[in-house]
Amino acid sequence: MREEGIGYDMSGKIIETENVTVSFDGFKAINNLNFSMDVGELRVVIGPNGAGKTTFLDVITGKVQPTQGRVLFKGRNLRRLSEHQIALLGIGRKFQTPRVYLNLTVRENLQIACNRQKNVFSALFGRPSSAERNTVKGLLETIGLTIKADLAAALLSHGEKQRLEIGMLVAQSPDLLLVDEPVAGLTDEETENIGNLLLALAESHSILVIEHDMEFVRQIARKVTVLHEGSVLYEGSIEEVQNEPRVIEVYLGEPLENQQKIA
Numbered sequence: 001m002r003e004e005g006i007g008y009d010m011s012g013k014i015i016e017t018e019n020v021t022v023s024f025d026g027f028k029a030i031n032n033l034n035f036s037m038d039v040g041e042l043r044v045v046i047g048p049n050g051a052g053k054t055t056f057l058d059v060i061t062g063k064v065q066p067t068q069g070r071v072l073f074k075g076r077n078l079r080r081l082s083e084h085q086i087a088l089l090g091i092g093r094k095f096q097t098p099r100v101y102l103n104l105t106v107r108e109n110l111q112i113a114c115n116r117q118k119n120v121f122s123a124l125f126g127r128p129s130s131a132e133r134n135t136v137k138g139l140l141e142t143i144g145l146t147i148k149a150d151l152a153a154a155l156l157s158h159g160e161k162q163r164l165e166i167g168m169l170v171a172q173s174p175d176l177l178l179v180d181e182p183v184a185g186l187t188d189e190e191t192e193n194i195g196n197l198l199l200a201l202a203e204s205h206s207i208l209v210i211e212h213d214m215e216f217v218r219q220i221a222r223k224v225t226v227l228h229e230g231s232v233l234y235e236g237s238i239e240e241v242q243n244e245p246r247v248i249e250v251y252l253g254e255p256l257e258n259q260q261k262i263a
């Protein structure tokens with residue numbers, strides 16, 4: 001684990017964007033975006049299709065450079081850093097589709113994630129230290145896959161693969177976890193499992209989740225940011241968001257409850 005408190009800026013913000021604009025051939029996918037999140041916060045970002053949610057994550061991870069403005073991670077300007085350098089600074093991203101090694105076991109996947117600096121061969125065939133074994137054991141418990149530890153990842157359900165990938169992300173000890181639509185296509189039970197997992201991880205990590213499923217947002221969210229046309233339209237509790245006329249309007253006037261397909 002990275003040591004908490006070291007390197008954080010005085011404001012206690014884990015991530016900030018200042019007047020960030022991202023233009024694609026003149027079209028502003030992100031438009032003068034000002035956003036900040038406290039260290040230790042669990043934040044959910046919602047917004048209709050095309051609101052700029054994915055581009056927002058892309059600009060934090062360095063996949064896309066801002067056309068204007070700056071992104072600060074723990075007070076440090078990320079300008080001109082590569083995706084790899086930003087990942088090493090402590091920003092981990094989980095994409096919507098799981099990217100686990102299907103022919104390896106659940107345990108082996110976690111071992112590799114714990115040993116990103118080693119090659120796959122030594123991660124699998126080198127003798128793990130007792131600290132590593134304990135880390136993997138703890139991760140298996142956290143993601144609820146202890147009894148499936150020695151199964152090939154190919155045999156896991158979609159929801160279990162999502163949990164495994166979240167475990168692999170956590171294995172790399174990021175300070176900030178970016179999680180893109182973790183419950184798309186999951187059963188209600190798996191959705192709840194993922195929610196509980198994120199809530200447990202939120203006790204020791206800063207987490208930014210992008211999600212459409214309002215039931216899920218209600219389960220995990222304390223503070224919700226609504227993006228629209230590349231800017232923050234509104235921020236507040238889930239109740240405030242659902243009752244805010246401007247938010248209802250951008251979701252085509254329908255109650256947010258019915259927006260899961262639209263959002």
Ligand SMILES: Nc1ncnc2c1ncn2[C@@H]1O[C@H](COP(=O)(O)OP(=O)(O)OP(=O)(O)O)[C@@H](O)[C@H]1O
Binds near residue numbers: 024048051
């Ligand atoms: N590389 C690109 N070139 C041109 N336009 C792009 C590019 N990437 C995104 N856009 C446009 O920017 C806007 C925001 O896209 P983005 O994918 O960030 O939205 P989103 O909120 O994630 O949408 P969704 O909910 O549909 O995934 C969209 O209109 C999209 O078409």
